[in-house]
Amino acid sequence: MPTVPIEPLLHHSSLLRHNNRSYFGASGGFSPASLNLRCHFASKKLHSFRRRSATSVRSSLAIRASSSDTAVFEETTQSDDVIFKENFPVQRIQKAEGKIYVRLKQVKEKDWELSVGCSLPGKWIFHWGVSYVGDTGSEWDQPPEDMRPPGSIAIKDYAIETPLKKLSEGDSFDEVTINLNLESEVAALNFVLKDEETGAWYQHKGRDFKVPLVDDLPDNGNLIGAKKSFGAIGQLSNIVIKPDESGEEVKEKSKSSSDVTKERKGLEEFYEEIPISKRVADDNSVSVIARKCPETSKNIVSIDTDLPGDVTVHWGVCKNGSKKWEIPAEPYPEGTLLFKNKALRTRLQRKDDGNGSFGLFSLDGELEGLCFVLKLNENTWLNYRGEDFYVPFLSSRSLPVKTEAAQASEITRKTNKKVSDSGFTDEIITEIRNLAIDISYHKNQKTNVKEVQENILQEIEKLAAEAYSIFRSTTPAFSEEGVLEAETEKPEIKISSGTGSGFEILCQGFNWESNKSGRWYMELQEKADELAKLGFTFLWLPPPTESVSPEGYMPKDLYNLNSRYGTIDELKETVKKFHKVGIKVLGDAVLNHRCAHFKNDNGVWNQFGGRLNWDDRAVVADDPHFQGRGNKSSGDNFHAAPNIDHSQDFVRKDIKEWLCWMREEVGYDGWRLDFVRGFWGGYVKDYMDASKPYFAVGEYWDSLSYTYGEMDYNQDAHRQRIVDWINATSGAAGAFDVTTKGILHAALQKCEYWRLSDPKGKPPGVVGWWPSRAVTFIENHDTGSTQGHWRFPGGKEMQGYAYILTHPGTPAVFFDHIYSDYRSQIASLISLRNRQKLHCRSEVKIEKVERDVYAAIIDEKVAMKIGPGHYEPPNGSKNWSIAVEGNDYKVWETS
Numbered sequence: 043m044p045t046v047p048i049e050p051l052l053h054h055s056s057l058l059r060h061n062n063r064s065y066f067g068a069s070g071g072f073s074p075a076s077l078n079l080r081c082h083f084a085s086k087k088l089h090s091f092r093r094r095s096a097t098s099v100r101s102s103l104a105i106r107a108s109s110s111d112t113a114v115f116e117e118t119t120q121s122d123d124v125i126f127k128e129n130f131p132v133q134r135i136q137k138a139e140g141k142i143y144v145r146l147k148q149v150k151e152k153d154w155e156l157s158v159g160c161s162l163p164g165k166w167i168f169h170w171g172v173s174y175v176g177d178t179g180s181e182w183d184q185p186p187e188d189m190r191p192p193g194s195i196a197i198k199d200y201a202i203e204t205p206l207k208k209l210s211e212g213d214s215f216d217e218v219t220i221n222l223n224l225e226s227e228v229a230a231l232n233f234v235l236k237d238e239e240t241g242a243w244y245q246h247k248g249r250d251f252k253v254p255l256v257d258d259l260p261d262n263g264n265l266i267g268a269k270k271s272f273g274a275i276g277q278l279s280n281i282v283i284k285p286d287e288s289g290e291e292v293k294e295k296s297k298s299s300s301d302v303t304k305e306r307k308g309l310e311e312f313y314e315e316i317p318i319s320k321r322v323a324d325d326n327s328v329s330v331i332a333r334k335c336p337e338t339s340k341n342i343v344s345i346d347t348d349l350p351g352d353v354t355v356h357w358g359v360c361k362n363g364s365k366k367w368e369i370p371a372e373p374y375p376e377g378t379l380l381f382k383n384k385a386l387r388t389r390l391q392r393k394d395d396g397n398g399s400f401g402l403f404s405l406d407g408e409l410e411g412l413c414f415v416l417k418l419n420e421n422t423w424l425n426y427r428g429e430d431f432y433v434p435f436l437s438s439r440s441l442p443v444k445t446e447a448a449q450a451s452e453i454t455r456k457t458n459k460k461v462s463d464s465g466f467t468d469e470i471i472t473e474i475r476n477l478a479i480d481i482s483y484h485k486n487q488k489t490n491v492k493e494v495q496e497n498i499l500q501e502i503e504k505l506a507a508e509a510y511s512i513f514r515s516t517t518p519a520f521s522e523e524g525v526l527e528a529e530t531e532k533p534e535i536k537i538s539s540g541t542g543s544g545f546e547i548l549c550q551g552f553n554w555e556s557n558k559s560g561r562w563y564m565e566l567q568e569k570a571d572e573l574a575k576l577g578f579t580f581l582w583l584p585p586p587t588e589s590v591s592p593e594g595y596m597p598k599d600l601y602n603l604n605s606r607y608g609t610i611d612e613l614k615e616t617v618k619k620f621h622k623v624g625i626k627v628l629g630d631a632v633l634n635h636r637c638a639h640f641k642n643d644n645g646v647w648n649q650f651g652g653r654l655n656w657d658d659r660a661v662v663a664d665d666p667h668f669q670g671r672g673n674k675s676s677g678d679n680f681h682a683a684p685n686i687d688h689s690q691d692f693v694r695k696d697i698k699e700w701l702c703w704m705r706e707e708v709g710y711d712g713w714r715l716d717f718v719r720g721f722w723g724g725y726v727k728d729y730m731d732a733s734k735p736y737f738a739v740g741e742y743w744d745s746l747s748y749t750y751g752e753m754d755y756n757q758d759a760h761r762q763r764i765v766d767w768i769n770a771t772s773g774a775a776g777a778f779d780v781t782t783k784g785i786l787h788a789a790l791q792k793c794e795y796w797r798l799s800d801p802k803g804k805p806p807g808v809v810g811w812w813p814s815r816a817v818t819f820i821e822n823h824d825t826g827s828t829q830g831h832w833r834f835p836g837g838k839e840m841q842g843y844a845y846i847l848t849h850p851g852t853p854a855v856f857f858d859h860i861y862s863d864y865r866s867q868i869a870s871l872i873s874l875r876n877r878q879k880l881h882c883r884s885e886v887k888i889e890k891v892e893r894d895v896y897a898a899i900i901d902e903k904v905a906m907k908i909g910p911g912h913y914e915p916p917n918g919s920k921n922w923s924i925a926v927e928g929n930d931y932k933v934w935e936t937s
Contacts, residue, residue: 123333123334123335123336124331124332124333125332125333125334125341125434125435125436126330126331126332126433126434126435127330127331127332128329128330128433129327129328129329129330130327130328130329130330130426130431131325131326131327131893132325132326132327132328132349132416132424132426133323133324133325133326133424133752134323134324134326134349134418134422134424135321135322135323135422135750135751135752136321136322136323136324137319137320137321137322138162138163138319138320138321138322139162139317139318139319140160140161140162140317140318140319140320141160141161141315141316141317141318142158142159142160142161142235142244142315142316142318143157143158143159143160143161143215143313143314143315143316144156144157144158144251144253144266144267144312144313144314144316145157145158145159145311145312145313145314146253146267146309146311146312146313147311148309148311149221152223152224152225153221153222153223153224154221154222154223154224154309155219155220155221155222156219156220156222156231156253157217157218157219157220158206158217158218158220158233158235159206159215159216159217159218160206160215160216160235160318161214161215161318162318162320164216164237164238164239164240164320165205165237165238165239166205166206166216166235166236166237166238167203167204167205167206167235167236167237167238168203168204168205168206168218168233168235169197169201169202169203169233169234169235169236169243170182170185170201170202170203170204170220170231170232170233170234171183171184171185171200171201171202171231171232171233172184172185172189172228172229172230172231172232173228173229173230173231173232174227174228174229175227175228175229175256176227176229177229182200182201182232183200184196184199184200184201184202185202185220185228185231186223186226186228188221188223189220189221189222189223189226189228190202190204191204191218191219191220191221193205198555198828200828203236204218205218206218206235222255228255229254229255229256229259230252230253230254230255230256230259231252231253231255232250232251232252232253233250233251233253234250234251237320238836238837239791240320240321240791240792242320244318245264246264246266246316247263247264249263249264250264251264251266252264252265252266253265253266253267254267255309266314266316267312267314321751323792326347326348326349327347327348328345328346328347328349328416328424328426328431329344329345329346329347330343330344330345330346330431330433331343331344332344332412332433332434332435334407334435335404335407338407339407340404340405340406340407341404341405341406341407341409341412341435342402342403342404342405343402343403343404343405343412343433344400344401344402344403345390345400345401345403345414346398346399346400346401347390347398347399347400347416348397348398349398349399349416349418349424350398351418351419352389352390352392352399352418352419353389353390353399353416353417353418354387354388354389354390354416354417354418355387355388355389355390355401355414355415355416355417356381356385356386356387356414356415356416356417357385357386357387357388357403357412357413357414357415358370358384358385358386358412358413358414359405359406359409359410359411359412359413360409360410360411360412360413360432361409361410362410365411365413365430365432367384367385367413369383369384369385369386370386370405370406370409371406374386374388375388375401375402375403375404377389387417388401388403405435407435409435410434410435410436411432411433411434411435411436412432412433412435413430413431413432413433414430414431414433415430415431416431422750423750426755427754427755427756427796427797428747428749428754428755428756429755429756540712540713540730540735540736540737540738540774540775540776541737541738541773541776541814541815541882542580542712542736542737542852543881544814544852544881544882544883545579545876545879545881545882546579546580546737546852546882547577547578547579547580547847547852547853547855547872547875547876548578548579548580548581548582548628548817548852548853548854548855549573549578549580549581549582549854549855549857549860550582550819550822550823550854550855550856550857551566551573551581551582551583551584551857552566552582552583552584552607552823552857553823553826553827553828553856553857553858554593554823554824554827554828554829555827555828556584556607556857557584557592557593557594557605557606557607558592558606560606560607560608561608561612562584562606562607562608563583563607563608563609563612563613563615563616564608564612564616566581566583566616567615567616567619570619570620570622570623570625571623573620573623573625573860574623574624574625576860576868576869576872577869577872577873577875577876578625578855578872579624579625579626580625580626580627580628580711580712580737581620581625581626581627581628582627582628582630582714582854583607583613583616583617583627583628583629583630584605584607584630584823585597585605585630585631585632585716586603586605586607586610586613586629586630586704586708587599587600587601587602587603587605587632588602588603588604588605589605589606589637590637590683592606593606593823594606594607594630594632595632595716596632596635596637596682596683597632597635597636597637598636598637598638598639598652599639599651599652599653599654600636600652600653600654600700601652601653601654601700601703602652603708610708613708614707614708614709617708617709617710618709621709626711626712626736626737627709627710627711627712628710628711628712628713628714628737628739629704629708629710629712629713629714630713630714630716631701631704631713631714631715631716632716632717633686633688633697633715633716633721633729634677634680634685634686634716634717634718634720634721635680635682635683635684635685635686635717635720636650636656636660636683636684636686637683637684638650638668638684639651639652642658642669644669646667646668646669647668647684648661648668648669648670648684654696654700656692656693656696657671658670658671658672659671659672659687659690660672660684660686660687660690660692660693661684661685661686661687662674662675662679662685662686662687663687664679665679665681665684665685666679666681667681667684668683668684668685670684670685670687672687672689672690673687673689673690675687675720675721676688676689676721676722676725677718677719677720677721677722678719678720679720680717680720685720686721688721688722688725689725694725694728694729697729698728698729698732698733701713701729701732701733702732702733704733705733705734705735710735711735711736711737712735712736712737712738712739713730713733713735713738713739713775714738714739714740714741715738715739715740715741715775716741717741717743718740718741718742718767718777719742719743719744719767722770723740723766723767723768723769723770723771723775724770724771726738726740726770726771726774726775727770727771727772727774727775730771730774730775731774737776738774738775738776739775739776739777739778739817739852740767740768740771740775740776740777740778741777741778742763742764742767742777742778742780743778743780743824744760744763744780745760746760746780746781746784746785747759747760753784753785753787753788753797755797756800756801757781757784757785757806757807758800760780760781760784761779761781761806761807761808761810761811764777764779764780764781764808765808765811765812765815768808768812768815773815775815776814776815776816776817776852777808777815777816777817778817778818778819778822778854779807779808779809779816779817779818779819779851781806781807781808782805782806782807782808782809782816782818782846782851783807783818783819783820783825783832783834785797785798785806785807786798786820786834786841786842786845787832787834787835789896790835790838790841790842790908790909791835791838793893793894793909793910794893795891795892795893795894795895795896795908795909795911796891796892796893796896798845798888798891798896799888799891799896803888804886804888805849805850805886805888808851809849809850809851813850813851813882813883813884814850814882814883816850816851816852816882817851817852817853817854818845818846818849818851818852818853818854819846819853819854819855819856820834820839820842820843820846820856821833821834821839821856821858821859822854822856823856826856826858827858837929838930839859839864840864840867840868840928840929840931841908841909841929841930841931843855843859843864843867843868843871844871844906844908844926844928844931844933845896845906845908847868847871847872847874847875848871848874848875848880848898848900848904848906848933849884849886849898849900850880850881850882850883850884850885850886850900851882852882853875855868855872867926867928870925870926871926871933874904874925874926874933874935877935878901878903878904878935880900880901880904884900884901885900885901885902886898886899886900887899887900887902889905889913889915889916890907890911890913892911893911894909894910894911895907895908895909895910895911895912895913896908896909897913899915902920902936903935903936904925904933904934904935904936905922905933905934905935906931906932906933906934907931907932908930908931909930909931910930913932915934920936921936921937922934922935922936923935923936923937
């Protein structure tokens with residue numbers, strides 16, 4: 043049998059990462075019967091196994107240990123020689139293939155039916171809207187009431203969601219049927235399918251499905267049933283509105299459309315099928331037992347799994363205190379193949395009943411552990427929550443294992459040594475101690491404790507940011523040349539703090555559609571008292587500047603604050619109103635890019651007007667679309683508009699003046715910073731020092747880590763990138779905790795609540811590493827609303843809020859959720875957070891983290907659980923009472 047190269051495994055997945063941590067999850071456990079039946083360690087089974095191996099065509103791949111090792115393993119089934127025992131849950135992701143069908147048929151003379159079905163299992167939702175005769179553009183509209191099937195739900199003012207259902211027992215398709223009437227002026231029906239089980243959306247050739255009901259609709263490759271002109275409802279293309287037509291002409295043509303509909307011709311029936319595929323997860327397990335043989339001192343390892351088909355173990359051993367894979371000395375299990383001196387491959391033996399496979403390994407007693415991953419076929423590799431399977435051989439009896447506290451102490455000792463070598467640590471520690479004494483002193487003197495504590499805590503935050511910066515500098519990520527270059531280009535800035543008091547609760551005061559009213563500021567003013575009573579302390583307002591896009595994220599003249607949300611006077615009035623009710627206000631500052639007013643001689647838009655009349659020197663040189671003459675970008679480019687070069691002195695000077703003007707003129711208390719991935723965090727620090735915000739948060743949004751389409755358990759690299767950006771600002775701004783949102787998605791959507799604890803038992807997002815700088819959220823105008831780029835799992839939003847409103851970090855609540863059926867539950871959680879004085883630095887003790895439940899106690903006074911599994915806070919001196927509960931979540935508080 044030819045060998046399979048291992049490079050794809052090493053280069054394209056995390057399965058063989060030689061990292062420095064492992065995670066075993068909840069202990070599995072075997073029954074004695076399971077050991078005897080599933081692992082085949084009885085001598086009778088062993089002899090039978092050997093006889094089969096002698097005649098099998100796969101005898102070269104049989105797994106064997108010496109008879110003495112096997113006998114010892116059998117005899118010690120109930121002894122104390124077990125040094126490791128674990129049952130690892132694993133998931134196989136398989137591709138299921140099926141089809142979507144679309145059928146149009148006539149029921150009566152003027153009544154037609156459009157049916158859509160899907161053959162794959164799932165919880166399918168028909169997300170749809172219509173286009174009317176005379177519509178321009180690609181926007182959806184809601185259909186007439188008589189077209190909406192029972193059970194349909196309106197989505198804002200643009201779409202309908204209708205669940206697909208099986209029409210009868212045994213049907214292979216889930217279906218939905220829409221009634222069409224020739225008397226209506228519907229020109230086309232648009233739809234996408236959503237699988238609520240996975241949150242995936244299914245389109246047609248990258249676009250919405252579109253079923254045309256008139257001739258001559260533009261075809262973007264997504265038309266269904268329109269391969270030829272089929273005589274449509276009527277020849278109505280002559281009334282499509284042109285962009286330069288006046289309002290009166292539009293009205294006149296609209297009137298004529300009703301006359302045309304009387305002459306509509308019949309449709310032609312059609313049936314069309316579109317292939318569809320879906321990834322389906324199957325749950326399996328891998329059971330591992332390791333024993334020490336008292337006669338030979340060898341480590342005997344059994345691997346038993348219920349995975350179907352041929353299972354191959356790719357494995358190596360660990361030596362010298364590292365998790366790096368090494369090739370052990372021979373002998374190996376029979377049939378083992380060597381792969382380029384990097385790993386060994388051994389196929390497991392099929393069980394007699396065909397339900398899985400097993401294997402037995404005999405390894406040298408001096409080894410420290412066994413690492414392995416599993417291969418099912420050419421493209422399917424399995425590991426455990428993003429890490430290699432790891433079997434330690436050194437038990438607590440043979441080698442003292444450091445406790446987590448001891449390990450932390452050792453890390454702290456080494457870190458302190460490194461930092462103190464730099465000459466700064468003693469001074470920082472002394473200052474922090476003095477500040478802590480100040481807190482105690484003012485508390486005893488009964489002065490204005492809250493104000494004093496807030497000021498002192500901000501000073502401590504500054505010192506912590508400086509200490510973190512020093513710590514990071516001990517392991518530089520760049521070459522010496524790169525660091526020197528960066529130091530010469532980037533300004534030296536002193537540390538400031540924009541993190542508030544720690545008790546903030548943020549409300550995002552808009553969604554993607556808020557600009558459409560033209561008077562959003564005035565509408566918000568009417569809600570000021572209401573939002574204050576709910577307990578919010580901060581309101582995030584949309585971008586205020588003149589913008590090419592009505593939502594405000596393509597700014598043009600920064601000093602023109604008349605936008606689609608309202609005038610500058612209405613904005614200032616709104617800010618004053620919220621200040622009056624005790625709510626501070628964040629301005630949405632788009633600093634990464636700016637839209638130009640004029641073209642250059644080459645016809646490229648890179649010349650700016652207004653008060654900041656920059657030229658192409660303000661645009662980065664490596665933006666391929668806008669021919670900038672600045673320096674290279676210090677971050678990622680945003681390709682829709684010219685990316686601003688913040689290394690230019692005149693650019694930084696102008697932006698700082700603008701931010702200070704906004705603080706003075708409008709009254710903003712802080713900033714939400716858009717697309718901060720586009721420029722270096724040190725520039726942000728400069729801007730924060732100049733404008734002195736009370737609170738600031740940056741949007742650092744990039745993709746989490748995935749392997750073969752499945753989210754990895756370990757997201758440390760993702761949260762590290764966010765933490766590095768915060769650190770580059772010297773802690774002057776926090777960041778949205780995108781890591782926590784992504785992990786909540788996977789945990790709630792797939793009932794994998796074990797994801798909510800990192801390998802060290804802490805929250806797995808930014809909130810687990812730097813909680814005072816983490817702004818937690820589950821939805822915003824980009825991810826939810828009508829954009830829906832990354833929607834939170836439907837129906838599980840309150841589990842998300844139960845998490846972020848009880849945990850450390852600064853929680854942000856999305857406007858749409860406040861004014862929804864969730865309102866009262868969100869209000870109760872906010873009230874609890876304020877009542878129990880939970881804050882951004884609160885302590886979390888994770889109590890339970892399993893497949894179907896996550897539970898934690900916060901600051902010893904609030905307990906919570908999310909997920910369908912069971913949890914009750916421990917009985918004892920504390921008297922727990924339920925404060926809030928809902929679908930799959932509960933929160934308790936101490937009286």
